[in-house]
Amino acid sequence: SQQGEEDPQALSIQEGENATMNCSYKTSINNLQWYRQNSGRGLVHLILIRSNEREKHSGRLRVTLDTSKKSSSLLITASRAADTASYFCATGRRSNDYKLSFGAGTTVTVRA
Amino acid sequence: GAGVSQSPSNKVTEKGKDVELRCDPISGHTALYWYRQSLGQGLEFLIYFQGNSAPDKSGLPSDRFSAERTGGSVSTLTIQRTQQEDSAVYLCASSLEGGRVTGELFFGEGSRLTVL
Numbered sequence: 720s721q722q723g724e725e726d727p728q729a730l731s732i733q734e735g736e737n738a739t740m741n742c743s744y745k746t747s748i749n750n751l752q753w754y755r756q757n758s759g760r761g762l763v764h765l766i767l768i769r770s771n772e773r774e775k776h777s778g779r780l781r782v783t784l785d786t787s788k789k790s791s792s793l794l795i796t797a798s799r800a801a802d803t804a805s806y807f808c809a810t811g812r813r814s815n816d817y818k819l820s821f822g823a824g825t826t827v828t829v830r831a
Numbered sequence: 832g833a834g835v836s837q838s839p840s841n842k843v844t845e846k847g848k849d850v851e852l853r854c855d856p857i858s859g860h861t862a863l864y865w866y867r868q869s870l871g872q873g874l875e876f877l878i879y880f881q882g883n884s885a886p887d888k889s890g891l892p893s894d895r896f897s898a899e900r901t902g903g904s905v906s907t908l909t910i911q912r913t914q915q916e917d918s919a920v921y922l923c924a925s926s927l928e929g930g931r932v933t934g935e936l937f938f939g940e941g942s943r944l945t946v947l
Contacts, residue, residue, distance in 0.1 A: 752936075761938035762874075764936060767934065767935060818887065818890075819936065821873045823873040
């Protein structure tokens, strides 16, 4: 089964609002990564957070990691129409980290 | 090259035919990955290469699927006797390092396969 599961499956927000999505996973990890996929395109890496980190920022993105709850959240602040995409979390298990497992993703629609 | 290049971008084939999908990773990236993405779904891991070796082929769905990597660079994913359930987008990614701790993956645009 997939290691990471995103929630919600879909999110629709107004431009300027914040978007928050969550990722839960099952086993111990080395790191957790978030990727974005625009329709019909490949995935683009957004941010990587290591298992010993609790929070990380990159521009308008804020990622948190709670290893005790095996969960992570991605916050996009002041959303723009260009943020419309699917967002995936990816985790690598400590036992075989090369096999990054992706969830089904959260589809975010930002309305102008 | 500047990024991961995949070809063809689109392939329509008839059931039972063989197809080859090609991936040209970023120069110098030792790790290469193939994933499959069905419509509206997440990514399904297929295979991982470290150099020319594939330590883990367990993700390949059946023995109709095979992959190779030559010269530590270009990789080919071959699907023999294609079936309709093989229809998906096949994504290739490369990484500067693979192995114990995986860093950022750089993805290609994918090869969309449609089996009629």
